[in-house]
Amino acid sequence: MEEATQTPLKTNEHAEGQSASRIRETRIQKLNALKELNIEPYPYKFEKTADNQTLQERYQELPAGEETTDVVRVAGRIMAMRNNGLFIDLQDTTGKIQVFCHKENLNEEYLKLLKLFDIGDMIGATGTIRRTPRGELSVKSTAIEMLSKSLLPLPEKFHGLTDKEIRYRQRYLDLIMNEDTRKTLRNRSLIVSAIRKYFLDKGFLEVETPMLQTIAGGAAARPFITHHNALDLEMYMRIAPELYLKRLIVGGLSEKVFELNRNFRNEGISFKHNPEFTMLEAYQAYADYHDMMDLVEDLISTVAQDVLGTQQITYQGQELNLARPWKRLTMIDAVRQEAGLDFDAIESNKQAFEAAKNIGLEPEAAWGWGKILEYVFEERVEPKMIQPVHIIDYPKETSPLAKVHRNDPRLVERFETRIYGWEVSNAFSELSNPLDQRARFEAQLEAREAGDDEAHQLDEDYVHALEYGMPPTGGLGIGIDRLIMLLTDSPSIRDVIAFPTMRPR
C-alpha cells in the first residue's frame, strides 16, 4: 500500500460509532508501523505446509511436554492472544492450533512484528511441533508473518456472535465466529454433491434450462418479473424448470435428465421459504410414479448414509428413520385413518363440503370434491406425517400436469413425500396426452380468470411439444433447502443458505 492514511470510518455494517472507529484508526496506525519495519501487511503468497486439524490428528499421541523436530508452516486467523502474545490461538478452515511465540525463538524483528498483531489478523507461522506441559499442541515459532492486517474488531470471544440479523447479513463474520455455521454450510455442499453423484451414477444427464422465461410455468406461484431491454420484452424468473425438462424428454436428449439449480418465487418469507431456493427436478422416460417413489427413498437414504454416515437422524429433537422401505399411503386412506372421513363414499361436491364441516373445518363453498379432500388432508393429516411417508394419489383438480390415475378418474398418479410433516418431494406419472393437457391448462385459465393469480398459464409451445409425443415419463421434484434443513438439523432455511434474502438496510 502507498500510504496508510487515517480515513474516517464510513458507514459500516458491523463496526460503527466512536469505539469501533478508534479501534480501526489504531490498526491503520499499525499499518504505518509495519511499513517502517519494511513489512507488507497484505502480501501475495504463503507456502502453507499443514492444516491445523491434520496436525491435531497426526500428533494426537504426542505426550504433554514432548517436543519434535518436525517443522511446519501454518496459517490462519488470530482468534485469541494470551500472555502478551506468548500464546496465539490460530484458526484455519480446518481447526485451531496454538502458536507459541517465545523470545528465545524469535529475533528482534519478529518480536516487533508480534507487538503489531491483533485479534482477527491473518498470519503465518513457521516452527516445530510440540505439546506444552498443559497439553496444548503448539507450533513453537521461529518465524511469524503478517498475511493480512484486520482493521475491525471481532465479536466477543466467549459468547461469540449471536445476533441473528448480523449473522445473516454479514455471513463472513458468522463463519469466522461460529463453527456450527461452517459445518452446516459445508454439509450443504457435501449433500448437493452427493445428490449430483447419485443421479450421474444412475445414468441421468444433468442439464440446464432457462431461468429467464416468457411464461412462468411448471408450478403454481407468483413469479418475479423482469425486462429484457434489447427485445423490449417482459420476462419472468422461473418458478420451476419442469416444462423445459419435459421438452428435453420429448426430444430424446436423454431418457433420464435432471436439473439441480435455483427457482424463484415471489411469495412470503418464512423459516421454510426463501424467495430463491434450490430445486432438484428429475425425469425418467418409460417410468411411472411408483418408480419415482423408489428413486426418492433410495436417493435420500443413500445421501444421508454418504454424508452423515447414518440413516437415523434427529431434527429439532424428533428422531427420524430414513431407512428403507418408506410407508406408502393413499391420500384417501390417510384421510380415512386420521380424519375419519371416507372420500371413496363421498360422491358430490356438496357431500364433501358437509363432511368437512361436520369435523369442524371450514371449506369454501366454491371448492370441489378434490380440493376439499386435499384441504382435509392438510388440516388433519399432514402434521402427523412425521416419519417418511409417500402420500399417493392426489385429486385431479389440483394437479394439472399429472396423468389421470389408471384406476380412478377422480385422481391423478401423483405423490408427495412427507418427512416431519413437510413436503420433501412432489412427483407424478407425467401427463403426456396433449389433448388432456390442453384441457387442464384451460381449466387453469378459468381459475385464473376467477381470481386465482397462481393458476398455471397456458404454455402453447409446451402443448405443441407434447403433440409430437412424449413417452410415458416419471417426474420428480425435491426442495433441496428443506432436505438440507432436515439433514443438518437446522431450524430455519436461512441457516442453510449462505446469503439468505434480507431487506436492505
Added chain:
RNA sequence: GCGUCCAUAGCUCAGCUGGUAGAGCACUCCCCUUUUAAGGGAUAGGUCCUGCGUUCGAAUCGCAGUGGACGCACCA
C-alpha cells in the same frame, strides 16, 4: 397481512416504581514469558433505533415510524 416480543459501547448483556447510563470481553497504556474465557493495574469508549408527546425531568411512560425475532396466515 395479523399477533406477541425485541432494539442500551465493536460484541455479550445489566439498568427496579421516571432523576442525563454500567459490567465482562475487545481497544489503548503499564506489569507479567507456559497460558488457554490467562491474570493484575490504569484509561478511553454512548444520538440508550428515529420522531412526536406526557413530565420540572424520559434509556425507562404513551403514540407513531423503522428494523429484527418468533408464531399465525399466505406459499396447491
